[in-house]
Amino acid sequence: MSNMFCFQCEQTAGCTGCTGKAGVCGKQAATANLQDELTGALIGLARAVSGEEPTASTNRVMLEGMFTTITNVNFDDEAVRRQIQAVHREKNALVPGCGCCSSHCSRTDDYDMKQLWEDNEDIRSLKSLILFGMRGMAAYAFHALMLGYTDEEVNRFFYKGLFAIGEDWGMDELLPLVMETGTVNLKCMELLDKANTETYGTPVPTTVPLTIEKGPFIVVSGHDLHDLYLLLEQTKGKGVNIYTHGEMLPAHAYPKLKAYPQLKGNFGTAWQNQQKEFQNIPAPVLFTTNCLMPVKESYRDRVFTTEVVEYPEMVHIDDKKDFTPVIEKALELGGYENDHPMTGINGGTQVTTGFGHGTVLSVADKVVEAVKSGAIKHFFLVGGCDGAKPGRNYYTEFVQKAPKDSVILTLACGKYRFNDLDLGEIGGLPRLMDMGQCNDAYSAIRVAVALAEAFQCGVNELPLTMVLSWYEQKAVCILLTLLSLGIKNIYLGPTLPAFISPNILNYLVENFQISPISTPEEDLKKILSK
Template sequence: MIKELNLNGYDMFCFQCEQRAGNTGCTKFGVCGKSPRIAALQDLLVFQLKGIGYLVEELKKSGVKAVSADINRYMVDALFTTLTNVSFDEAPIGELIIKGNGIKENLIKALGERNVIEAASYKAPITVDLMVDAAKAISIPALNINEDITSLRELLIYGLKGMAAYAHHAYVQGYENQEVYEFFYKGLAATLNDALGAEEWIGLNMELGQVNFKIMELLDKANTDSFGHPVPTAVPVTKKKGPFIIVSGHDLKDLKELLEQTEGKGINIYTHGEMLPAHAYPELHKYPHLVGNYGGAWQDQQKEFDGIPGAVLMTTNCIQKPRNSYMDRIFTTSVVAWPGAVHIDEVDGHKDFTPVIEKALSLGGFMEEDEEQTILVGFGHNATLSHAGEIIEAVKQGAIKHFFLIGGCDGAKSGRNYYTDLATSLPQDTVILTLACGKYRFNKLDFGTVAGLPRLLDVGQCNDAYSAIKIALALSEAFECSVNDLPLSLILSWYEQKAVCILLTLLSLGIKNIKLGPSLPAFITPNVLKVLIENFNIAPTTTVSEDLKEILG
């Protein structure tokens, strides 16, 4: 655990994701591909954000309740940049660090003569090499306070990173929540307060869960207002003849813009990874050249993109180091970045995807096409709850005995076959709800139907966890019981920080008996885990047979 780490002579230290080296942390080079220099720059950027949080909280004491929208969005994007598999490019991270200097300078001026703590007044160097050196002085020592306090504080920081992703997706569509922004500053400021005790940190983490529920609700509104409510849709998972662009990540607005700019150009658009649920939105599905989904989850992209005769657009997180065979045809946008990849910037609220389009046309695309095969998506809360009467009656009649939510973030580490084995081992009188990229472990399998409904209901992206929660809450209301008393089991996989904030949301809503795997976070100490077990009965996944025996009796 944290106190056992030997950090002498470290090159870096990072344990924020599930695939960390040796189940403790990456100290030489990130398993994700993050170099020690990138790790250092991200640490320094987070340190800048902590100082900004402190200064905004101090301004609030002076009666200034809100800062500019530009600062709010900077804070969200900067946090998002430090999330796993987002940015591997030194230059844009360095630019964000320098921008943080200017923001802090202006906030300090607004405070007038008031003294501020050293961390808040800190001014980062203006060259990347000096930034890397400076980061070494602040990153590792920050872990050496108290093992359990460090654990709870890191839990909050990673929850903030995950929540920033949802806030980003909402604000790019014009949807913002001041209360959510205010909590970012409150949480960041708290990380500089060494006087806080365990109870206060637990309270902050539970508050983060509640706030994250609000931003997930707002993001759901942004998506459904913009693109309509998802409807059950059969999505081809086979190749079509002709030039093509594969769109990965999560940003539906980027996909919409690309569809508009490629209309009538003879280019097929495929979704990839977390973009799969886009096919269920009426305002996206209406484009006939949105032809299907290519490949599976994010961790298979190096194999799936190897030498493809088309272009790839990465819209948010989940990028891996591109192989040379497709380095010339992968493009990035928004906060995602890889050195050497062409980046598409937004100018006056618009992105020009011409370089992506020209590359796709020059490569020619697939020469042949496959016999069509499809999978079913589109069971968000609106579509699923439209069948609420049938579902409730099926439960009362005994046709449906249990619901399993099997989903979350997927990854490449061994042990994740557990989720496939679990799904295929479930009795025929059970329903499987799934979301996020974890569903790629089993979403191409045929689970049949139960009570006239598909047994596998794809709720959407990790961004759509709100839908799954809303379905659970609606069922608990219909059966006049708590969610914990429903015939519902949550079996979740985690990989990065969005899963952390979703877990905190579930816990803050009082949802218990969650099974989490394939391994527990390295930043959770035994004492913190004990609190989670005692209060929420959270437990690690074990074996499929043992877990099913416990759940189904």
């Protein structure tokens, strides 16, 4: 078995890249190489599309293929091979016989990803920003598609970006495409926000218990609200309770979802703790998206996957979405005999979510008045991905040490570091506001723009600082969105991406003043002294 090369996530080996027989995430070299082959096939599809009109089927195959390659999504070699075959079928449908015609011109050939990994480090860095950003964006576009929402500009960009990765382009051509990735991702997040709110209602502040009630239950992890909705429909009257996990927590704030009485609370904390928290769990776990970790023996008989998430020997729920096997496993296992108290990282017994742009902007007058009166002196957006690497306690300490006249906005699973803390209120507003999943960075942007308009200034002139944690590719596309909007002075950690070369890092520092995190005390002093 040949070695792998992968440096797309924050925990990559030695902060340089996973190059052996397996990655730090648990992905085997064979799987990593197949995912490279899948990416190369998608570039071949993009080459074919450059002269043709993609169909709805082509677009879905593109999204599924890109989504499959995100960290902690798919560990199943056969599943990746099926994706490669699906891409080739779509390409052949667009340009029948092109790859084997008598005057072969290589116009639609698959791309060999080794060419990218062995390229000049600055070109590799820019192409990696585009590729990894598009992978994250594909997940958002896929979730919207599952609710019947799509956007042709977003779809077209995937082909444009992938085509560019296969070309011999220089920095002058690639830099604008990096920024365009962020611009298109904003449109994609707006699309998903519309899909979620028009389908399930505008999120409202909701307190979510962390205690698991006695009796049969199912834990649902991931981001896909549509899968959760279908499971809630299929468990009506079955005596099975549903608990969210990880990035599914914000589902409790959507009126149409919270109306189901069997949606009870949240199980556990962030994704990287699942191997400990799921140990001998008396219930099944359904993974709808990342982040799936290698499954331990103590719960391997109760893990189910769906959509593009797959793991060898795990039961996969196909597109028919019949969750009967999951429900039957819940009834068989029976759940806890008594109520099972759980706590957050800091010992809290409940968390609150639902402070999306609809809620925050509905009280914008109170927020503006609190700023004008001096009650609120600073806003911090502290959020992003959580992860296992040491140093992420920085975010807990930062929130704890932030001045009491500041408001903490948060989103994504990074919030589990501190979302069970009681930070009190300012002027009737909670100091800690969970805006939702990682894609709800759109809400944070909407709020920031609205505040800038209210104070007649630019976003960079607001008393607002973004302190972000990153782990995988969705964080990349969100960062690119912020940069495309011209937002500066972002603090990023716990480490800087391995795929950003020194020259590209210097460019980001000089043009956007991105800073790596240091210590909470030093960073707060630096921020508040401005």
